[in-house]
Amino acid sequence: MIRISQLKLPVSHTKEQLEKKIGKVLKSPSASFSYEIRKQSLDCRHKNDKMFVYTIDVKIKDEQKIAKRVNNNNVMLTAEKPYVFPEPGQEPLSCPPVVIGSGPAGLFCGWYLAKAGYKPLILERGEEADKRQKTVENFWKNGILDPDSNVQFGEGGAGTFSDGKLNTLVKDPYGRNHEVLKRFVEAGAPEEILYQQKPHLGTDVLIGIVEKMRHDIEAMGGSFRFRAKVTDLRFEKGVLKEIQVNDREIIPAQVCVLAVGHSARDTFEMLYRRGLYMEPKAFAVGLRIEHPQSMINMDLYGEEENEFLGAAAYKVTHKCENGRGVYSFCMCPGGYVVNASSEPGRLAVNGMSYQARDSRNANSAMIVTVTPEDFGGEGPLRGVEFQRELERKAWELGQGKIPVQLFGDYCKNQSSTALGEVVPCMKGEYVLANVRSVLPKAVGDSIEEGVRSFGKRITGFDREDALLSGVESRTSSPVRITRDSELLSNIQGVYPCGEGAGYAGGITSAAMDGIKIAETISKKYRNF
Numbered sequence: 307m308i309r310i311s312q313l314k315l316p317v318s319h320t321k322e323q324l325e326k327k328i329g330k331v332l333k334s335p336s337a338s339f340s341y342e343i344r345k346q347s348l349d350c351r352h353k354n355d356k357m358f359v360y361t362i363d364v365k366i367k368d369e370q371k372i373a374k375r376v377n378n379n380n381v382m383l384t385a386e387k388p389y390v391f392p393e394p395g396q397e398p399l400s401c402p403p404v405v406i407g408s409g410p411a412g413l414f415c416g417w418y419l420a421k422a423g424y425k426p427l428i429l430e431r432g433e434e435a436d437k438r439q440k441t442v443e444n445f446w447k448n449g450i451l452d453p454d455s456n457v458q459f460g461e462g463g464a465g466t467f468s469d470g471k472l473n474t475l476v477k478d479p480y481g482r483n484h485e486v487l488k489r490f491v492e493a494g495a496p497e498e499i500l501y502q503q504k505p506h507l508g509t510d511v512l513i514g515i516v517e518k519m520r521h522d523i524e525a526m527g528g529s530f531r532f533r534a535k536v537t538d539l540r541f542e543k544g545v546l547k548e549i550q551v552n553d554r555e556i557i558p559a560q561v562c563v564l565a566v567g568h569s570a571r572d573t574f575e576m577l578y579r580r581g582l583y584m585e586p587k588a589f590a591v592g593l594r595i596e597h598p599q600s601m602i603n604m605d606l607y608g609e610e611e612n613e614f615l616g617a618a619a620y621k622v623t624h625k626c627e628n629g630r631g632v633y634s635f636c637m638c639p640g641g642y643v644v645n646a647s648s649e650p651g652r653l654a655v656n657g658m659s660y661q662a663r664d665s666r667n668a669n670s671a672m673i674v675t676v677t678p679e680d681f682g683g684e685g686p687l688r689g690v691e692f693q694r695e696l697e698r699k700a701w702e703l704g705q706g707k708i709p710v711q712l713f714g715d716y717c718k719n720q721s722s723t724a725l726g727e728v729v730p731c732m733k734g735e736y737v738l739a740n741v742r743s744v745l746p747k748a749v750g751d752s753i754e755e756g757v758r759s760f761g762k763r764i765t766g767f768d769r770e771d772a773l774l775s776g777v778e779s780r781t782s783s784p785v786r787i788t789r790d791s792e793l794l795s796n797i798q799g800v801y802p803c804g805e806g807a808g809y810a811g812g813i814t815s816a817a818m819d820g821i822k823i824a825e826t827i828s829k830k831y832r833n834f
């Protein structure tokens with residue numbers, strides 16, 4: 307196979323133009339070949355000449371000869387390295403592995419275990435995706451929160467009502483990242499996600515995908531139970547024996563995967579009481595900011611709209627004078643700010659979008675890292691208490707509605723009383739307020755400094771009527787459930803996994819961690 311990199315074409319190019327260019331680069335214009343796009347990135351440095359830059363793998367006759375003949379640093383021979391799932395091990399299993407949580411980590415772990423013949427049982431505290439969707443929409447409309455089925459909990463996990471960004475910075479020598487993308491495509495995602503630099507799915511697509519993956523797991527011998535909250539784990543001499551569901555039912559268990567996500571605070575408390583080793587972990591808190599998407603497009607593309615490129619994304623960071631870093635996170639082009647709460651009397655926001663990314667506004671979190679020194683209190687769960695306190699203040703400020711403030715008022719530390727030109731795109735009711743009052747001073751000051759500095763890079767970012775809403779507190783896990791070299795917790799049979807355990811951040815890395823745990827179980831245990 308020949309790999310061509312740095313192949314550039316205008317963003318409006320056709321398939322025929324791409325194929326012609328491949329033939330030209332290989333100096334084989336009339337030869338027949340097959341090809342696979344491996345990567346597509348966008349070069350917007352010249353606003354009037356925006357280009358896609360490709361990496362492409364080509365299969366063609368006489369590859370060695372051609373590669374030598376073209377004598378081009380961007381053309382080289384390469385070999386395919388397929389992903390390999392390990393063969394089953396020898397240790398017998400008395401009962402199927404139990405996966406706790408059906409977020410990306412649990413779902414992908416379950417899929418690979420089912421495919422390898424382990425018949426996993428997946429326990430999920432929330433509802434199936436279609437029922438969950440109705441429950442979530444009812445919450446956004448009427449404010450009635452279901453603490454077990456909401457934006458954080460239910461089939462597909464925290465990522466279901468999201469922008470579905472799939473890029474990750476996790477290094478991947480084993481090919482798990484590509485596996486995740488392939489599984490998504492098989493389950494209904496568009497093929498482009500396999501090569502786009504910043505692939506995304508959108509809530510409308512994600513709901514169908516998680517349902518399809520569930521059906522596939524069931525067809526391969528796995529099973530699901532919804533409204534099945536794990537309320538206790540029972541051990542004997544440091545070995546897992548039983549799992550308690552919904553405070554009453556007992557399930558015998560030899561292996562369980564703890565893929566409970568970063569918001570399962572009650573579950574963290576139970577695990578702590580049960581003696582699982584865990585430690586507090588730094589994470590980040592702040593607010594969401596909204597701007598007109600046309601303003602962001604203008605900055606990146608030099609035009610308010612581009613039919614080939616869709617809504618533009620940005621990523622910004624700033625080091626503050628107080629030494630803290632402030633940065634954009636989970637940016638949702640053409641998206642919505644959502645009420646993403648999961649506990650009564652506490653309010654957290656996040657961002658989502660649909661596949662089309664066609665709302666009026668761009669939003670992203672403006673967040674600042676906080677460390678165990680900021681949390682106060684004691685014990686490994688003190689980060690959870692820190693989050694809870696911020697969320698309690700946000701809830702009280704808006705009496706359950708999302709508190710919103712204009713950036714101009716934020717800088718004056720005063721409540722907003724009227725919107726400017728930017729009108730919120732929100733899922734859930736909102737109310738104008740002084741959101742800054744919710745934040746610790748250092749975080750509030752850092753965000754002001756950060757937004758002003760981002761205004762120097764993106765025209766209008768620091769406009770007076772940009773909207774801030776809060777509180778953004780569920781950026782990553784406030785705790786790490788430690789695992790050893792065999793990826794086990796201190797309890798034999800219990801595998802911490804995904805974002806909640808502190809080993810992933812985002813949909814793709816959580817899914818990759820799920821695959822990694824499935825591989826580990828497979829290497830050790832015999833299948834059925």
Ligand code: FAD
Nearest residue numbers: 407409411431463464465468470471536567804805812813
């Ligand atoms: P989770 O997805 O949190 O899944 C954990 C599951 O465990 C949940 O379904 C929960 O109900 C279940 N559970 C918890 N406790 C129990 C229990 N005791 N018993 C049974 N089940 C239990 N990431 C991105 O990469 N891109 C994005 O665009 C993006 N946007 C987001 C938008 C929103 C609104 C939110 C909330 C998150 C977003 N994220 C995004 C983050 C992403 O969703 C998470 O990183 C990812 O879902 C973590 O996967 P996970 O499987 O580890 O945990």
